[in-house]
Each structure stands twice: as C-alpha cells, then as structure tokens.
Amino acid sequence: MTPFLFTFVVLGFSVGAGLLGSLLGIGGGLILIPVLTLLLKVDIHYAVGASIVSVIATSSGAAAAYVRERMANLRVAMFLELATTAGALTGAFLSGRVGGRGVYLVFGAVMACSALVMLRRMNSTQVAPVPEDALADRLGLHGSYWDESTGREVGYRVTRPLAGLGLMYVAGTVSGMLGIGSGALKVPAMDLTMRLPLKVSTATSNFMIGVTAAASAGVYFARGHIDPFIAGPVCVGVTLGAWLGSRHLMAKVNASWLRALFVCLLLWVALEMLRKGWTS
Amino acid sequence: MSEAPSSEPRPPQPASVMVPPGPEAVPLVPELLISDLLRYGVLISLSLVTLGTTVTFFRHPDYLVSSEALERLTAPHPVPHGLADVVAGAMAARGQSFVMAGLLVMMAVPVMRVALSLLIFRQQKDRLYVAITTVVLTLLLVSFLVGAAEG
Numbered sequence: 001m002t003p004f005l006f007t008f009v010v011l012g013f014s015v016g017a018g019l020l021g022s023l024l025g026i027g028g029g030l031i032l033i034p035v036l037t038l039l040l041k042v043d044i045h046y047a048v049g050a051s052i053v054s055v056i057a058t059s060s061g062a063a064a065a066y067v068r069e070r071m072a073n074l075r076v077a078m079f080l081e082l083a084t085t086a087g088a089l090t091g092a093f094l095s096g097r098v099g100g101r102g103v104y105l106v107f108g109a110v111m112a113c114s115a116l117v118m119l120r121r122m123n124s125t126q127v128a129p130v131p132e133d134a135l136a137d138r139l140g141l142h143g144s145y146w147d148e149s150t151g152r153e154v155g156y157r158v159t160r161p162l163a164g165l166g167l168m169y170v171a172g173t174v175s176g177m178l179g180i181g182s183g184a185l186k187v188p189a190m191d192l193t194m195r196l197p198l199k200v201s202t203a204t205s206n207f208m209i210g211v212t213a214a215a216s217a218g219v220y221f222a223r224g225h226i227d228p229f230i231a232g233p234v235c236v237g238v239t240l241g242a243w244l245g246s247r248h249l250m251a252k253v254n255a256s257w258l259r260a261l262f263v264c265l266l267l268w269v270a271l272e273m274l275r276k277g278w279t280s
Numbered sequence: 281m282s283e284a285p286s287s288e289p290r291p292p293q294p295a296s297v298m299v300p301p302g303p304e305a306v307p308l309v310p311e312l313l314i315s316d317l318l319r320y321g322v323l324i325s326l327s328l329v330t331l332g333t334t335v336t337f338f339r340h341p342d343y344l345v346s347s348e349a350l351e352r353l354t355a356p357h358p359v360p361h362g363l364a365d366v367v368a369g370a371m372a373a374r375g376q377s378f379v380m381a382g383l384l385v386m387m388a389v390p391v392m393r394v395a396l397s398l399l400i401f402r403q404q405k406d407r408l409y410v411a412i413t414t415v416v417l418t419l420l421l422v423s424f425l426v427g428a429a430e431g
C-alpha cells in the first residue's frame with residue numbers, strides 16, 4: 001500500500017467511525033483505534049494520538065449543529081465540565097503510573113455495568129417522576145428541547161447534579177488515560193442519573209467531549225504522539241462522518257432504536273476491553 | 281434537500297438575547313455564537329489539514345507509487361511536538377507542518393469555546409456560571425502546561 005492509498009483508506013474508515021459516533025454520542029475513537037492498529041498496522045501511540053484529535057473534531061463538528069438546534073444543554077455542560085477536565089488532568093497524571101492491564105479491566109467492567117443498566121431501563125416503559133433537587137434549581141439546569149418527531153417543545157427537569165459530577169470525574173479520568181472521548185460513560189451519567197432526555201444527553205455529551213479531549217490532547221501532543229500523517233486524514237474523515245450523521249440522521253432516528261444500538265456497542269466494547277486486560 | 285423550508289418548525293429563541301450597541305444592532309444569541317465558533321474553527325482546521333496533505337503529495341511524488349514509504353511513516357518516528365517546530369515547518373512550506381498547524385487549531389477550538397462562554401456568562405451577569413467557567417478554563421490551561429512540562 002502506498003502512502004497515497006493509505007491516506008484514502010484511513011479517510012474512508014474515519015468517515016464511517018464519525019457517522020456512527022455522532023449517532024451514539026461517542027467520539028468514534030473506540031471504533032477507530034482497533035481499525036488503525038489491527039487492520040492498518042499503525043503504532044498504537046499514533047493511533048491513540050490521532051483518535052484524541054478526531055474526538056475533538058467529532059465533538060465540535062456535531063456540537064455546532066446540536067447547539068444551534070438548542071438540543072445541547074449549555075449550563076449542564078459547563079457545570080459538568082468542572083469534573084471532566086479535572087478528571088482528564090487526573091487521568092493524564094495516572095496514565096504513566098498505573099499498568100495498562102488494570103485500566104482495561106476497570107474500564108471494561110464500568111462499561112458492561114452501564115450497558116446492563118441501560119438495557120434494564122429499555123424494558124420498563126413507564127417513566128418515574130424526576131425527584132426535586134435544590135442544587136439543580138440553584139444552578140438553573142432545567143431546560144427544554146424541540147422534539148422533531150412530535151413537533152412540540154418538550155420540557156425536562158434535571159436531578160442529582162452532584163452524583164452526575166462524580167460520574168463525570170470518572171469519565172474524564174478514563175478519557176485522559178485512554179485517549180478516548182468516553183461518551184459511553186457520559187451519556188448514561190446524564191441519561192440515567194441526572195434524568196436528562198436521551199437525545200439531550202447525547203447532544204450535551206458530544207458538546208462536552210471536545211473540552212475533555214482537549215485537556216488530554218495537550219499531553220499527547222507534548223509527548224509527540226500526534227502524527228500529522230495519520231491524524232490528518234482521521235480528523236478530516238471523522239468530521240465529515242459526524243457532520244453527515246448529525247445533519248441528516250439524528251432527527252430521524254428513533255430514540256429506543258438508538259438506545260438498543262448503543263447498548264450493543266457498549267457490550268461489545270466492554271468485552272473487547274476485558275479480553276485485552278485479561279490477555280495482556 | 282428539504283422540500284418546504286418556509287414551513288419548517290422553528291424552535292423559539294432563548295430569552296437571553298444580547299443586543300450590542302450600534303446603529304445596526306444584530307441580536308447575538310449565545311447558541312449561535314458558540315455554534316459559529318465551533319463551525320468556523322473546524323473549517324479552518326480542516327482547510328489547513330487538506331492543504332497540508334495536498335502539499336505533501338506534491339512534494340513527495342514517491343508517496344504515490346512506493347509502498348516502502350508507508351512503513352517508514354507508520355513505524356515509530358519523531359514527530360514535531362513543539363509549537364516552535366510547527367511554526368518553523370509551516371514557514372518552510374512543509375506540508376506536514378501545515379497539517380500539524382491544522383490539528384493544533386482543532387485542539388484550540390474547545391478552549392476558545394470555553395473562553396467565549398465565559399464572556400457570554402459575564403455579559404449575562406451570571407456570577408455563579410462566570411465562576412464555574414473560570415475554573416474550567418483554568419483547568420484546561422493547566423492541562424496544557426502539564427503536557428508541556430512533561431514533554
């Protein structure tokens with residue numbers, strides 16, 4: 001394979017990863033890293049470095065659309081970014097100190113748990129009332145969004161902001177350690193714990209991922225792990241895919257179908273991570 | 281693409297609309313400002329990356345035919361990882377340095393977004409969120425410094 005062809009192959013895979021990532025509220029890094037390392041034989045460090053920049057690209061590209069449609073909750077995002085950036089810093093510190101095996105095992109377990117929780121909630125159709133929360137009122141976190149499928153504005157209330165903050169700290173740490181956006185952890189934290197609607201959770205997660213990833217990208221850049229030859233086409237492809245996804249698919253995709261797809265992906269990634277932790 | 285753009289339902293605009301002084305006062309909606317920042321930041325970044333990639337292939341015609349070059353490119357090798365290296369490379373019209381500059385713009389976009397949010401919250405006199413946003417911005421800048429210190 002020539003470098004020219006390689007650039008286009010990477011570009012193609014990146015478009016696919018960006019498309020899927022934008023629909024699920026994840027950065028696409030989870031899909032890209034295995035493709036780059038296993039299929040295209042790229043050194044793992046460069047794959048992770050390219051992934052982290054692509055994560056920013058996905059987030060910013062898709063978030064531009066979500067913010068315009070007022071699907072992302074900017075106040076929730078800013079409040080939770082307190083925890084994700086602090087977590088990303090912790091993760092960057094820890095990445096040099098903790099062995100890869102432990103990280104993979106913990107990561108796999110956390111993902112499997114959140115997949116199972118989401119699966120359980122998918123079966124229960126009745127919606128429990130959202131408990132009152134004084135801090136959420138004080139922070140003005142409640143909001144509303146325009147629901148395309150029913151054609152009306154849907155209001156929602158937010159609860160347990162501190163629990164959300166704690167989970168976001170964990171998500172940020174994972175992001176800093178592994179060079180992924182960790183939207184797979186952010187979406188359940190908002191959706192299940194803070195009770196934001198799934199579409200709002202996905203949009204807000206996408207919006208926040210850029211800031212979390214930027215916090216760890218600085219470290220990867222300084223280490224020389226962001227290689228323009230690989231990160232360049234990845235960045236362009238992923239943004240293109242994410243733009244297509246958020247522009248033309250998001251409004252048409254049914255929420256329960258989206259959730260089912262998301263649960264499948266979570267379980268697959270969890271197994272992959274556990275296997276990697278077990279065998280390494 | 282859409283058949284009836286005029287009948288498209290429009291979500292109501294948020295109440296927090298800021299009107300800057302001046303004869304041609306255009307209402308500034310925070311959501312639109314942030315969306316534009318993200319959009320144009322990404323566009324500038326991707327233009328630089330595309331330009332750099334094109335320049336690279338023009339300067340290295342062997343990349344189109346030789347598969348040896350690929351092994352050299354995907355194996356571990358030193359990458360410019362200082363701001364000065366990137367600027368110097370871009371000045372010398374090295375394609376990969378343009379790509380790198382584009383990637384750096386991409387990394388700066390979220391930081392600028394947080395800085396813009398800080399200005400918006402300040403204009404809205406929302407002191408609680410000014411404080412929250414300041415902490416987030418500080419943490420972001422610290423993380424870049426940590427990376428620089430480590431590298």
